[in-house]
Amino acid sequence: MIQTRDLRMSFDSGRGRRRRTVEAVRGIDLDIGRGEIVGLLGPNGAGKTTTLRILSTLLRPTSGEVLVCGRDVRADPREVRRRLGYVSQGGSTSRRARAGDEATDRGMLYGLTRRAARTRARDLFDRLDLGDLWDRPAGSLSGGQRRRLEIATALVHDPELVVLDEPTTGLDPQSRANLWDHIRDLRASRGATVLVTTHYLDEADALSDRLVVVDHGSVVATGTSEDLKADLDDDVLTVRLADPADAGRAALCAGAATGDVFTPGDGVVTGPLRAGSGGLAVVVRELDRHDVAVAGLDVRRPTLDDVFLTLTGRSLRDAA
Amino acid sequence: MTLLRDATVVLRRQVRLNLRNPAWVLLGVAQPILYLVLFAPLLGPIADQIGVENAYTFFVPGLVVQMGLFGALYVGFNLLAEWREGVVEAERVTPASRGALLLGRLGRDVLQLGIQCLILVGAGYVMGMDAPVAGALAGVGIALLLGAAGSALSNAVALRTRSEEVMAPLVNVVTMPVLLLSGILLPMTLGPGWLRTVSDVMPVRHVVDAVRDVFSGTPSAPTVGLGVGVTCAMLVAGLTVGVLAFRREDA
Numbered sequence: 001m002i003q004t005r006d007l008r009m010s011f012d013s014g015r016g017r018r019r020r021t022v023e024a025v026r027g028i029d030l031d032i033g034r035g036e037i038v039g040l041l042g043p044n045g046a047g048k049t050t051t052l053r054i055l056s057t058l059l060r061p062t063s064g065e066v067l068v069c070g071r072d073v074r075a076d077p078r079e080v081r082r083r084l085g086y087v088s089q090g091g092s093t094s095r096r097a098r099a100g101d102e103a104t105d106r107g108m109l110y111g112l113t114r115r116a117a118r119t120r121a122r123d124l125f126d127r128l129d130l131g132d133l134w135d136r137p138a139g140s141l142s143g144g145q146r147r148r149l150e151i152a153t154a155l156v157h158d159p160e161l162v163v164l165d166e167p168t169t170g171l172d173p174q175s176r177a178n179l180w181d182h183i184r185d186l187r188a189s190r191g192a193t194v195l196v197t198t199h200y201l202d203e204a205d206a207l208s209d210r211l212v213v214v215d216h217g218s219v220v221a222t223g224t225s226e227d228l229k230a231d232l233d234d235d236v237l238t239v240r241l242a243d244p245a246d247a248g249r250a251a252l253c254a255g256a257a258t259g260d261v262f263t264p265g266d267g268v269v270t271g272p273l274r275a276g277s278g279g280l281a282v283v284v285r286e287l288d289r290h291d292v293a294v295a296g297l298d299v300r301r302p303t304l305d306d307v308f309l310t311l312t313g314r315s316l317r318d319a320a
Numbered sequence: 321m322t323l324l325r326d327a328t329v330v331l332r333r334q335v336r337l338n339l340r341n342p343a344w345v346l347l348g349v350a351q352p353i354l355y356l357v358l359f360a361p362l363l364g365p366i367a368d369q370i371g372v373e374n375a376y377t378f379f380v381p382g383l384v385v386q387m388g389l390f391g392a393l394y395v396g397f398n399l400l401a402e403w404r405e406g407v408v409e410a411e412r413v414t415p416a417s418r419g420a421l422l423l424g425r426l427g428r429d430v431l432q433l434g435i436q437c438l439i440l441v442g443a444g445y446v447m448g449m450d451a452p453v454a455g456a457l458a459g460v461g462i463a464l465l466l467g468a469a470g471s472a473l474s475n476a477v478a479l480r481t482r483s484e485e486v487m488a489p490l491v492n493v494v495t496m497p498v499l500l501l502s503g504i505l506l507p508m509t510l511g512p513g514w515l516r517t518v519s520d521v522m523p524v525r526h527v528v529d530a531v532r533d534v535f536s537g538t539p540s541a542p543t544v545g546l547g548v549g550v551t552c553a554m555l556v557a558g559l560t561v562g563v564l565a566f567r568r569e570d571a
Contacts, residue, residue, distance in 0.1 A: 056413050057413065058409060058412060058413060078415045079415075081413055081414060081415040082415045084413070086410075086413045088406055088409055088410065090405075090406045090409075091405055091406040092405075092406040092407060092409070092410035093405065093406075093407065093410075094337065094402060094405050094407050095405060096337055096340055096341070097333070097336070097337055101333070101336060105329060105332075105333045106410065106411075106414065108329040109326060109329055109330075109411060109414040109415075109416040110414050110415060110416075111322075111415065153410065154410075
C-alpha cells in the first residue's frame with residue numbers, strides 16, 4: 001500500500017543570513033502491505049508528520065520515490081487522495097459547524113452524492129459512538145468526541161488506507177484506549193491498511209503489528225514490537241537497597257558478579273541480566289558477601305523504551 | 321462539471337456557517353451606512369461646487385465600490401481561522417479541485433457583499449438618491465466582480481502569510497491609498513493636476529468612475545468599458561494568485 005525509496009524532504013527555514021536548510025526526512029524507505037497496521041514511532045521532530053504529509057499529497061518531497069495505493073503521489077495525487085483518509089494532528093473540523101454537516105460535506109468533496117455521504121456519515125457516527133452528536137457544533141464536543149468526529153470525516157469515502165497523525169495526543173487514558181479499539185476496528189471490519197504515528201510506546205505496542213522507529217529523519221529500526229524487544233535479550237534487574245548510601249558499592253559488586261555494567265540510582269542499582277551469567281543468585285550472593293542489605297528485587301523484560309534508548313541513545317520520553 | 325459541483329459543496333458549507341452568525345453581514349454594512357448618514361449630508365451644500373447635482377447619486381456608487389473591495393480584502397482573516405482549525409488542509413487532501421476550494425469561498429463572499437450592497441443602495445434611495453434601478457444593479461454587479469477579485473487576493477495573501485499580524489497592516493497599507501486616490505469620497509477632478517495623474521494609475525479609480533457612470537443613468541461607453549476592463553483584469557489576476565495559493569506545496 002505504501003512504498004517509499006530514499007524519501008527526502010528539506011525545508012528552508014529562517015531568512016537572510018540566518019537562512020538554513022533543515023532536513024526533516026533523510027532517506028526513509030517504507031514498505032507497508034495491504035491490511036497491515038503499522039506504527040511510526042519516534043520523538044517530536046523525528047520527521048513523522050512530514051512523512052505523513054508527503055504520503056497524503058500535502059507536501060511535495062524533495063526527492064525519492066513514493067507510491068501510495070500503487071500510485072505515484074507526484075504524478076497522480078488525485079487518485080491517491082481518493083483512496084486515502086488522513087487524520088491530521090491539528091484537527092479538521094470547524095468549531096462552529098455542526099458535526100454531521102462536516103462529515104457529510106467532506107464526503108461530498110470526495111465525490112459522493114449528498115445522500116450517500118449522509119448515509120456513510122450516519123453509519124460512521126454509530127460505529128464511533130457519536131450517534132446523538134450529529135446536530136451539535138463541533139466546538140462543543142469533548143476532546144475524545146472531536147477526535148472521533150475527525151476520524152469519521154476522514155473515513156466517509158471508505159478509504160483503503162488510513163493515515164493518522166498522533167491521534168490520541170491530549171486525550172485522557174480512557175479515551176485513548178477507546179480510540180485504539182476504533183483504530184483496530186478499521187482493519188477488522190473494513191480491511192483498511194493503517195499507518196499511525198505516535199510517540200507513546202504503549203500505544204505503538206498496543207496498536208500495531210509492526211513498528212517503524214524513526215529518529216532524526218531516518219529509520220533506525222523496523223519489526224514487531226516483540227522482535228525489537230527480543231533484540232535486547234537481556235532482562236533488566238533492579239535491586240532496591242535498604243541503605244541508599246550503598247548504591248555505589250552495590251553497583252560495583254553486581255558488576256563484578258555478572259561482568260556487566262550496573263548503574264547506581266536513587267537507592268537502587270540497575271543492570272542487564274544476561275542469559276547464562278549465573279543470573280540473579282550470583283548478584284544476591286555477592287551483595288550478601290559484602291554486607292549490602294537488599295530491600296527488594298525486580299526483574300523485567302525490556303520495554304520499547306529500552307529499545308529506543310538502545311537505538312538512539314536517548315529515552316523517548318525525554319525526547320518527546 | 322466537477323469544478324462547479326465541488327465549488328457548490330464548499331459554497332454551501334460556507335453559507336451555512338455564515339448563517340449561523342448573520343450579525344457579520346450587518347456589521348459589514350454598518351460602516352458604509354455610517355458614511356452615508358454622517359458624511360454624505362456634508363456633500364449636500366457643496367454639491368454645486370464639486371460639480372454634482374445630487375450628493376447621494378454621487379456618493380452611493382463610491383460607497384458600493386468601497387464596500388465591495390474593502391469588505392472582500394478582509395475575508396482572508398476568515399480563511400486564516402479555517403486554516404488554523406485544519407479545515408483548509410482537510411479539504412486539500414480530498415480529490416476536489418484546488419480551484420473549487422477557492423471558488424466556493426468567492427461565491428460566499430460575492431453573495432454576502434451582494435446582500436450588503438443591496439442594503440446600502442436601498443438606504444441610498446431612502447436618503448434621496450436619484451438613479452435608475454437597472455443602472456444601480458449594473459453598478460452593484462461591477463462592484464461584486466471587483467469584490468471577487470479582492471476576495472481571491474485576500475485569500476491568497478492569507479495562505480501565503482499565514483499570520484493575522486502580517487495581514488492586518490498589509491490590508492491597511494492597501495486600503496488607505498485606494499480610499500484616498502479613487503475618488504470614493506470626493507471627485508478627483510477637484511484636485512490639482514499631479515493628484516489627478518496619480519489617481520489615473522490607481523485602477524480602482526476607473527472602477528469607481530464606471531460604477532458612478534452607470535448609476536447616473538447616462539453611461540458613456542469608454543468610461544464603463546475602461547472600468548469593466550480594469551475590473552476583469554483584476555479578477556483574472558486575483559483568481560490566478562488565489563488558485564496558486566491553494567495549490568502551493570501540493571505533491
